[in-house]
Amino acid sequence: MKNYRVYGNKPYNIILLHGGPGAPGSLSSLGKMLSVKYGLIEHLQESDSIDGQIKEIKEICDIHDKEPFIIIGHSWGAWLGYLFAAKYPECVKKLILVGAGPFESKYINEMNDIRENRFTDQDREIISKQWEVLKSGNSEAEKKKAFGIMGKVISKIEIYRVLDDIKEEEITDYKPEAFFKLMDEVNAMRKSGELLNKGKDIKCHVTAIHGDYDPHPFKGVEETLTNVVDDFKMIIIEKCGHYPWKEVHGRKQFLELLCDLL
Template sequence: MVRKHGKEPYNIVVLHGGPGAAGSAFGLARLISKEFGVLEPMQSKYTIEELEEELMEQIEESCAGKVILAGHSWGAWLAGLFAERFPDKVEKVILIGSGPLDEYYVPQIGERRKENMSSEEAEEFEKILRQLENGFGEKDEYLQRLGEICDKADGYHEEEALRDKADVNGDLYEKVWKEAAELRKSGKLLERLGRISCPMVLIQGAVDPHPAAGVIEPLKALNVDIKSYVLDKCGHTPWREKYAREEFARVLFSELRAGK
């Protein structure tokens, strides 16, 4: 399933987070559609390889020529993995709120998140992570609540009215995230993104718990050039941020136009 925003041609593709949070990139697609036609695929497969192939089918059915991939959070990783596997299909990759590519930076995420949580939220956060890891209870409900806690902790000053409702899939999250985390731990995630041949751009909030350095520095160590923007007063989801969304839009459209 895909949603189309704006008018043809649909040569910009936004990828949602999660994994298993289809629809969470709706606001990003809506923003881009003010100027460009945008494809918003819903990811539904349960392995990374199948997600890449599903995305290829969605692009081939709706897009002509090469596309610009703009992925948010988990979607940033999928955008990079797809671009490495199918270089003839991708003109540019824009990573938004990307998780770090190297395991070294992972502890910083939890530490930075907990600084923005109450003690009760931090306790619930850890409990839900354990329950998801061990397969207890209703995964969709746990993932929904985990998203609510993280949204609050990951933002700087998000506008509540700009939040989009995601179609949460706990089984998809469990299977794909386990594989994705192992890909990072093994170094294969960085290895694959290090082979991307098209231009790469990172747009990250300065107070996003996912440190921008976790993307920039590992790629720099591989002599991979990535253009980066770190936005002040901005958390994990820039298009929802009260103080950063205008700067985010300016940067984003500048990069989208440059890819045309």
């Protein structure tokens, strides 16, 4: 099966990079919303390495067009788009980072504290049980199920106020092993400063869109990229969390911002 799906009509000059990592298909709802006006490609990440995922994006670019693409990356996908734009600047016309994680390790404790303070006792119990499944010798199917359950619990505390019309994302598979491998790899890059320094190689305009309720501190994006990326702009949406297109106070402004950028 091909590792992407398309929304809307040609030309397909926008690439969506989903979060997780390890949750391919988690931007299906955004793809459908934008497909009314635009043609989009959602990359369904398969590789368990950063270089492997960057190679997948490059192959998608080569298949569909030789002209630069606009890349919209959410969460993990924001980092991935950032790294792709640094390696292949000729392929990226514009980069949009949505709910990006902090680019320096010094913001991690703040992020973890925010999450911990929002969890209920029931949330902690669920996460603890699913974490044991992931660490034990359970089957691959059981681990995938546990990974999906944990993701839903965490997503719940990352949203300020969810809209009623949101349906389940069309996730093709859960990949917990890829999640841990990729996070280990990117965390090492973040700790060494390599992740942030990659921004010096980005040649296109970069816009970061961030909800002020997002547990990922927006300072970890704004205060870092401002001094590294030549053409950078930060936009904060109030009363909005990690998934702007799913939120009561975020969707309208978020979609308007995207339409201005696309």
